[in-house]
Amino acid sequence: MRDGRLVYELSPKYADLLPVGEESRKKKKEMLSLAYRELHSPINFLPITMQNEAEPDRxxxxIFTLMGEQSQWLTLQCCTARLNKKGDKLVSHFQYEKLEDFPDISEREKQILELATRYNRLxxxxxNKYAFTHECHNHLTILFNLLNEDSHVFIHETGYHYSLDTKPKKxxxxxxxxxxxxxxxxxxVYSDQNFVYLHLVLKIEEKRIRISSESIEKHFPSVYFARDADYIYPARNMAAISALIGYLKNPVQKMVKNHTEEFLAEFVIPLMENHHVNLEKIEGYSLEHSSPKPMKKKLYVSGIGQFVMFRPTIAMKKIRK
Structure with a gap:
């Protein structure tokens, strides 16, 4: 008590906030209320380690989203998620993002977002099928050049009725x-006692992997890129994609040895125009190996009413049935 009045002692931290001269009762009440709220704030009842914990960085x-049977539909989704403590992995709270939702984004990330948007609009x-595949390949080639080993990339295999508005689950x-x-x-191309074989081979740098019906889905989540262990690789060119599409359902062709000549003429020789073919010794037969040539393309122009239509095609030899 001071001169018959009740006096409150405030913390020194509020000294600079006290008005000079005559102090109004209203101002005193505001200051006391502020001190009371701070004293009884819920954060004071948390462990010290939680009081100063900042929101995790994002x-x-x-995300390469694969939909449909044999994952024939590929869409690209950009996302954000919480980083781990080291900042090198996305670990939780995944969320799809659009370009307009990013307040702060790097130039490279902006290019990836724009490219993914254009790709999805294709x-x-x-x-037509060839033009669509060609455009997808061109977009993905640019995309892979923007990505690196430090990029956060995921594959998401879904069914037919998956909604892209759904938040992805880790x-x-x-x-x-x-x-x-x-x-x-x-x-x-090789043979055994009974058959001659034509076998599809995946080549990544110096590594060669013979593809079987059991392993084709493992190594090719999509026709536009290959997978080996935890790495994905873009297609070199349209010739690689065309070979993969042609042998996707049956990567190993075989024929009884009695029909080796027909097998080589109708399956092997046409492939040698655009692809590297490794010929192992086949008894009684020999072929001159020729290096693969660029894929032959033609452009047909036709008119429909007032419109002009351009139809790109691949020139291939006909195979007798």
Whole structure:
């Protein structure tokens, strides 16, 4: 008590906030209320380690979403998620993002977002199958050049009726690394006592992997890129994609030895125009190996009413049935 009045002692931290001269009762009440709220704040009842814990940083990632039977539809989704303490992995709270939702984004991430948006719009264009595949390959080639081993990349395999508005679950995402080395497709021709074989081969740099019906889905989540362990690789060119599409359902062709000549003439020799074919010794037969040539393309122009239509095609030899 001071001169018959009740006096409150405030913390020194509020000294600079007290008005000079005559102090109004209203101002005193405001200051006391502020001190009371701070004293009884819920944060004071938390462990010290939680009081100063900041919101975890978020990182930028890219999801390759594969839909449909044999994952024939590929879409690209950009996402953000919480980073781990080291800041090198996206670990939780995944969320799809659009370009307009990013207040702060790097130039490279912006290019990836814009490219993913353009890629997803390709399906809305009226393109024939070859033109569509060619445009997808071009977009993905640019995309792989923007990505590196530090990029956060995932594969998400879904069913037909998956909604892209659904938040992705971490348990459904397979983290992968990007390698800029392109994959190519080759063929091995060999024989045993009863059959002659034509075998599809995946080549990544110096590594060769013979593809079987059991392993084709493992190594090719999509026709546009190959997978080996935890790395994905872009296609070198359209010839590699065309070879993969042609032998996707049956990567190993075989014929009884009695029909070796026909088998070589109708299956092997046409492939040698655009692909590298490794010929092992086949008793009684020999072929001159020729290096693969660029894929032959033609452009047909036709008119429909007032419109002009351009139809790109691949020139291939006919195979007798």
């Amino acid at each position: 990182g930028f990632g890219l 399906s809305t264009l009226k393109l 348990s459904e995402l397979q983290p992968l690394h990007v390698n800029g080395a392109p994959f190519d497709m080759e063929f091995d």
